[in-house]
Amino acid sequence: MTALHVIETETARRADHLHALRSVPEGATLFREADPVTHLFELRTGVLRLTRVLETGRRQVVAFAHPGDVVGFPAGGLHHCDCEALTPATLAVHRRAALEGGGTDPALHRRLQAAALREIAALQDHLLLLARKGARGKLASFLLNMIDAHGQARGGHAVLELEMPRADIGDYLCMTVETVSRTLTQMRAAGIIRLDGCQRIVLLDREGLMEMAGAE
Amino acid sequence: MTALHVIETETARRADHLHALRSVPEGATLFREADPVTHLFELRTGVLRLTRVLETGRRQVVAFAHPGDVVGFPAGGLHHCDCEALTPATLAVHRRAALEGGGTDPALHRRLQAAALREIAALQDHLLLLARKGARGKLASFLLNMIDAHGQARGGHAVLELEMPRADIGDYLCMTVETVSRTLTQMRAAGIIRLDGCQRIVLLDREGLMEMAGAE
DNA sequence: CGGGACTTTGACACCTCTCAACTCTCGTGG
DNA sequence: CCACGAGAGTTGAGAGGTGTCAAAGTCCCG
Numbered sequence: 432m433t434a435l436h437v438i439e440t441e442t443a444r445r446a447d448h449l450h451a452l453r454s455v456p457e458g459a460t461l462f463r464e465a466d467p468v469t470h471l472f473e474l475r476t477g478v479l480r481l482t483r484v485l486e487t488g489r490r491q492v493v494a495f496a497h498p499g500d501v502v503g504f505p506a507g508g509l510h511h512c513d514c515e516a517l518t519p520a521t522l523a524v525h526r527r528a529a530l531e532g533g534g535t536d537p538a539l540h541r542r543l544q545a546a547a548l549r550e551i552a553a554l555q556d557h558l559l560l561l562a563r564k565g566a567r568g569k570l571a572s573f574l575l576n577m578i579d580a581h582g583q584a585r586g587g588h589a590v591l592e593l594e595m596p597r598a599d600i601g602d603y604l605c606m607t608v609e610t611v612s613r614t615l616t617q618m619r620a621a622g623i624i625r626l627d628g629c630q631r632i633v634l635l636d637r638e639g640l641m642e643m644a645g646a647e
Numbered sequence: 648m649t650a651l652h653v654i655e656t657e658t659a660r661r662a663d664h665l666h667a668l669r670s671v672p673e674g675a676t677l678f679r680e681a682d683p684v685t686h687l688f689e690l691r692t693g694v695l696r697l698t699r700v701l702e703t704g705r706r707q708v709v710a711f712a713h714p715g716d717v718v719g720f721p722a723g724g725l726h727h728c729d730c731e732a733l734t735p736a737t738l739a740v741h742r743r744a745a746l747e748g749g750g751t752d753p754a755l756h757r758r759l760q761a762a763a764l765r766e767i768a769a770l771q772d773h774l775l776l777l778a779r780k781g782a783r784g785k786l787a788s789f790l791l792n793m794i795d796a797h798g799q800a801r802g803g804h805a806v807l808e809l810e811m812p813r814a815d816i817g818d819y820l821c822m823t824v825e826t827v828s829r830t831l832t833q834m835r836a837a838g839i840i841r842l843d844g845c846q847r848i849v850l851l852d853r854e855g856l857m858e859m860a861g862a863e
Numbered sequence: 864c865g866g867g868a869c870t871t872t873g874a875c876a877c878c879t880c881t882c883a884a885c886t887c888t889c890g891t892g893g
Numbered sequence: 894c895c896a897c898g899a900g901a902g903t904t905g906a907g908a909g910g911t912g913t914c915a916a917a918g919t920c921c922c923g
Contacts, residue, residue: 483775486861491778493771506768531757532748541747547763552722554770555709559699561777562707562821564880566911597870605778607912612871629870629920645702780912782879813902823880828903845888845902 451524461502461514461522468505470524471543474498477520478594482602483512492603494553495595497581501546504530517594561605566614569604571644574624578634589634597629618643667740677718677730677738684721686740687759690714693736694810698818699728708819710769711811713797717762720746733810777821782830785820787860790840794850805850813845834859 452475455461461472464483479496493512496502502514505527529536530543560576563569574591582589593600601611618624623640625633634640668691671677677688680699695712709728712718718730721743745752746759776792779785790807798805809816817827834840839856841849850856 483771485775485778487779487784489778489780491775493774504764504767506764511768511771531760544747544760544763547760547767548720548722551720551763551766551770552727554767554774555699555727558709558770558773558777559701559707561774562701562705562818563703564705564910568703596868602778608870609872609913610911613911616871780878824902825881825904826879829879832903 452521453524454521455516455519457516457519459516459520461516462510463513464510466510468503468508468510468527470527471501471503471530472514473501473523473525473546475521475523478517479520480515480517480595480599481512482515490602491605492599494557495599495603501543501550504547504550517599557603566604566606566610567617567643568646569606570600570611570614571618571640573600573604574632574634575640575644578632582634589637591632591634593630593632668737669740670737671732671735673732673735675732675736677732678726679729680726682726684719684724684726684743686742687717687719687746688730689717689739689741689762691737691739694733695736696731696733696811696815697728698731706818707821708815710773711815711819717759717766720763720766733815773819782820782822782826783833783859784862785822786816786827786830787834787856789816789820790848790850791856791860794848798850805853807848807850809846809848 453472455477461479462468474496476498479500479502481493481496481502482490483493484490495517496514503510525539525543529539530547532540556576560569560572563572577593578589578591582591584590595603597608597611601608604611615624615626618640619626621636621639621643623634623636623643625635627633669688671693677695678684690712692714695716695718697709697712697718698706699709700706711733712730719726741755741759745755746763748756772792776785776788779788793809794805794807798807800806811819813824813827817824820827831840831842834856835842837852837855839850839852839859841851843849
């Protein structure tokens with residue numbers, strides 16, 4: 432963390448007596464697996480990536496966090512995954528005690544607890560995504576989820592900014608970068624999506640994408 | 648729920664003023680997806696299976712619950728998966744309010760909250776399991792986890808009772824029954840395990856199993 | 864404009880799924 | 894006690910899809 436971020440944190444604390452705000456640059460690491468959990472982070476802006484690495488060296492993207500999500504829930508007092516910023520991000524920092532009810536803010540306690548339950552639901556949804564058979568089904572479902580949650584309507588089409596590189600999408604969906612790329616190409620060839628650069632996806636045929644997702 | 652179970656519940660409540668105990672037979676359904684969450688269940692004995700079904704009809708086993716686990720965490724007030732008993736089971740029943748802190752038992756509240764955090768960790772571990780490439784790696788890791796958590800030492804060998812049918816193992820690991828069966832046969836042929844009937848697995852070569860799990 | 868990282872494309876092998884038949888296990892009833 | 898039957902598990906053959914390795918292409922930022 433640079434001096435700039437410390438300054439921003441202090442400024443934010445003065446502006447909002449309830450929470451400390453923190454800004455981090457793209458690529459910053461918030462915590463690593465096995466670090467002791469001292470704080471929870473409530474994402475305000477930006478996108479985070481939660482990853483774990485198995486003994487074999489393979490990497491799994493456990494989740495992408497978006498504004499409103501809370502990251503840093505402890506397991507045995509320790510973090511169970513690495514957390515990095517895919518984009519510049521701002522976060523509200525809460526003491527770990529706030530989760531356990533030891534803080535002085537019952538509303539915050541309830542909010543963090545609700546976030547933990549959402550986390551359970553999100554992880555189950557992720558499992559369901561991986562349960563799909565083929566690359567087409569998984570990627571189509573992923574894109575639909577992302578578009579519904581974070582897409583923006585522009586010129587009659589839903590537009591999605593993929594903040595993460597192909598490799599992260601692959602590690603999220605348990606497939607290789609090459610398969611992600613090939614499948615996107617298929618979708619483009621089928622007239623279902625358009626790619627503006629590598630990051631921006633324009634949805635041209637929602638029916639087609641849903642069909643591809645449903646045909647497992 | 649049969650009259651017998653009601654009687655057992657009442658008897659247990661008298662014996663233990665803090666919790667209502669409930670017994671269910673093998674195959675019983677505790678709740679289904681989209682049911683409103685009124686209670687949480689703390690498993691005392693037996694094994695439960697949590698499943699979800701995707702639109703395509705494919706089924707995913709989200710988790711197996713063992714004694715000490717808590718099931719029934721709500722998502723938007725509703726259950727997000729089906730829960731059935733793989734064996735006869737006994738459960739402590741808690742009001743949903745106990746999770747939210749509305750109850751009169753702070754210790755219970757903390758215990759349920761800790762269980763929610765364990766649930767997050769368990770789901771992430773499950774994701775990691777699915778991230779493995781091949782059937783051998785997934786099944787070997789699964790068996791190692793199960794043996795370490797629920798295996799019993801007998802005659803110098805670790806013995807594991809697989810309470811669930813092959814189909815459930817397959818749906819847990821995202822592979823077909825046939826592949827589960829074939830992989831078990833390979834392990835047996837390699838002298839790593841022995842099968843006593845379909846349920847009982849005897850671990851003959853832990854090193855071999857760990858190697859199979861590590862070789863992704 | 865140049866360089867490096869990311870993405871896309873291609874060829875091929877391997878593994879898992881699918882479909883099908885057979886065997887085994889275990890509980891039931893004679 | 895044994896025989897039977899139904900469900901579960903195992904085994905086999907073939908096809909398709911995805912991983913791997915390799916190389917070319919593209920985008921983005923300095």
